[in-house]
Amino acid sequence: MDKFFPKLPLDQWVEKLVRYLWEHAGGGFDFIKWVISSWVDLLAFLFMSPPDWVMILLFTLLAWLLSKGSVAIFTLMGLSLVSNLGYWDNTMQTLALVLTAALISIMIGIPTGIMCARKDSVRDMVMPVLDFMQTMPAFVYLIPAIFFFGIGEVPGVIASVIFAMPPTIRLTNLGIRQVPAELVEAADSFGSTAQQKLLKVQLPLAKPTIMAGINQCIMLSLSMVVIASMIGAKGLGADVYRAVTQIKIGQGFEAGLAIVILAIMLDRVTQHIGKQKRV
Template sequence: MNNVPKLPIGDWVESVEDWLTDHLGPLFDFIRAVIGGMVDGIEVALTAAPSLVLIVLIAALAYWIGKWKLAAFAVIGLLLIDNLGLWEPSMQSLALVLTASILSIVFGVPIGIACARSNAVRNTVTPILDFMQTMPAFVYLLPAVSFFSLGVVPGVIASIIFAIPPTIRLTNLGIRQVPGELTEAADAFGSSPAQKLFKLQLPIAMPTMMAGINQTIMLALSMVVISSMIGAQGVGAYVYRAVTQAKTGVGFEAGIAIVIMAILLDRLTQSAFKKK
């Protein structure tokens, strides 16, 4: 094997990257502006009111869609984040997570529907999803920085690539698990493809789809620390600085904030889906 020349895969990838940078620069600028505007808008909405006001609102939402135990956890957990002085960084991270999750859902659900409707689309998309889920997340940061520079936008892009597969896979799975007798009955009654999709398949597939969306949100949150390596602000930056400076206490405090947000988002989404 030593006599077999090495395939220049790295050179090919860099050539494609250079071509995209040279020819699609305006498109990347537009994407950067849109995503940056979304993150900034969500961050402004989260930080416009005092922290106690937002805590009360989140607790009320938790009580409405869940139980008093969830509301109590929201109050205690968010007050702890505020007490640790990590409220603003946590809201910056939450803005990144929500932006990545929203965009993953917006693009992932239609792709999942297309996979459910066509075996050819599914067979084409599945290997891409396998690649996206198994490739180390750090690798996504390299082209993201090349196309979108440093900051929160490449962090969102990397989070979308890493987090979108569960939404696509479970949307496809949920629709394919709809009993054939029901779809045949819908066809017999003259339902159009759109009516069959929105009135039959999506409602039945919703629990499975929501499980995928929940996983997407959790995966997006897991990218918070990694995104801080390329300039994304938030509580992940505290963890990254703590690691580089060997400050265990600071890292542990930031880790607690991430854990609280993860548990709260997970329980809120699960309770919302059950309520539906």
């Protein structure tokens, strides 16, 4: 078969593209690495500088204000357990990584989703790319990320962004497109500009769907924690990875439990943002 249909040198094309980008845009990648690393370090510093009990009370208050009483109680008990087990610093480091990846995904994903909702041509171009991003194994993203950004937390954040961004784009596009046409026509009839129509009609009505996309984005970012630890990212993933390599079942369970507590806390809070608090 190879005699009639020679193998495409796809691997060589990809490697040439990567090296071309590095040769002509290496300074840009260094700047991106500095920005992401500085932001992660800043968040980690803010989370870890106060005493554990101060941050636990602050997170509990935020959970109560943004969601409901049961979520606040879970946050208080869960984070207290994390602190008691000795995983507080690594949990806060993981939270900094997750929030950084989610913030970048949201900053890129929501505007892209809005453009997809406005223009079918943009949607038709973006959706195949999202399919590729979601189906490509996450480990593959680590290879060019390591090449461009080296070992550490930054390539983990970049891989998390690529892995977690598609739901934000898809659900933003879906939410805006599901806004009833009668309301959009009514806004047009009152002479609303495109920006007014977007900010006062479409985005408020699409908010539940957009928030569902943000929720999925945060959960997918958190799921990359263990994978990112394989390339030097700090946090709970490093504890899990160390427990796996050293076959320490108890330590692995404790670190995994801390990840579960963090995931449930983030999931419940983001689910209730924008809704009326119920006690």
